[in-house]
Amino acid sequence: MGNVKIGALTLRHGLMLAPMAGVTDASFRAICRQAGAEYTVSEMISAKALCFEQKGRDSAPAKTAALATIREADAPMAIQLFGSEPDFMREAALLIEAGSYRGAVKGPAPAAIDINMGCPVAKVVSNGEGSALMRDPTRAAAIVSAVKSAVKLPVTVKIRAGWDEQHKNAVEFAKRMEEAGADLICVHGRTRQQFYAPKSDNGVIAAVKAAVSVPVIGNGDIFTPDDALHMLSDTGCDGVMIARGALGNPFLFTALTARLQNTPYTPPTVRQRIETALAHAADMIEKKGARIGVAEARKHMAWYCHGLRGAAAARGALMHAESLIEFTNILGALVRDEETL
Ligand SMILES: Cc1cc2nc3c(=O)[nH]c(=O)nc-3n(C[C@H](O)[C@H](O)[C@H](O)COP(=O)(O)O)c2cc1C
Secondary structure (H helix, E strand, O other): OOOEEEOOEEEOOOEEEOOOOOOOOHHHHHHHHHHOOOEEEOOOEEHHHHHHHOOOOOOOOOHHHHOOOOOHHHOOEEEEEEOOOHHHHHHHHHHHHHOOOOOOOOOOOOOOEEEEEOOOOHHHHOOOOHHHHHHOHHHHHHHHHHHHHHOOOOEEEEEEEEOOHHHOOHHHHHHHHHHHOOOEEEEEEEEOOOOOOOOOOHHHHHHHHHHOOOOEEEEOOOOOHHHHHHHHHHHOOOEEEEOHHHOOOOHHHHHHHHHHHOOOOOOOOHHHHHHHHHHHHHHHHHHHOHHHHHHHHHHHHHHHOOOOOOHHHHHHHHOOOOOHHHHHHHHHHHHHHHHOO
16 A cells, blocks of 8 residues: 555545445545545436436526535545446536536535446446446446546546456456546445445455556455455555445544554544534534434434444434434433443
8 A cells, every 4th residue: 555646636545435325425524534534435426417407497406416516624535426328427527527517516626537337226227327337348438438538537437346246357347447548446346246245355356456557446344444454465455445334433544544654543432432423413414404414414323323332222312313402412321321331
């Protein structure tokens, strides 16, 4: 692991927060950046929806565009597009690069356009999008070259090991994407058929790393600093991307950074953990309004309780909480329980 170059950007360790639709919004990205993630990616954005949104009435809310907003606190950040049609992907990438879409907010430029070739969800793959592209390398390459020839931004791809055990084509596929112009390849070591279990296969990440010359980022099952160090040494990958391991635990980025830099690390106390959780909820409420902010913060609050005494009961209560005050009361009780031990 060393410097990872993405266009003009250099990351010291290549430590990235993975995209998670419905989870890695602006608030969570900012928290992870502050904790040590060097790079973030937007939630996946439908290229077609973004293009169609341009034709809507000016007064209609630009919902897709809102996902592409980049703030100083979450930059450097890539915008991830999904789609299956090269023309829509190119059009959407141009809109993103120019920042000239309906509902655009002025902010830092995107670090890259990332293309989703890993999403396993049925309604996505049934449209030939996400991981379905791994079954159609010619189309996938056409998308990468259409986007690459249209924008100046780096173009990155996020792939899986393959479609299923019989079609683990990540190596040939990655080579095709590199030839088509991909500037970086992130590999999740599972097939589409595996969704999120059993264990991710580092072997496939190592094989991709050996086959291409662009930076390769390893992804899959990093829940501890040791998991990340094993992935790095097993695969020779240039950096790592963390998704589920960061849920309720943005501190993983701090712990991992300390390991990589050989500096001391003190884990947060329960009180500090809960303070982070409540600041997270407060930020979501500020950005999304009370109703949506509280509803979307519930699952995050439950993740922050992981491993604490009384977590199961607290989780049940959190799922019905209606305000930041209720979050504070429920989580505050957990802190008091821990501190009186
Ligand atoms: C709730 C959830 C939403 C996700 N959304 C996206 C997405 O929008 N784009 C994408 O490329 N991957 C998405 N992923 C996949 C993750 O980025 C990552 O590849 C996968 O979870 C494996 O990494 P992990 O073992 O660190 O969780 C999502 C995963 C989860 C759990």
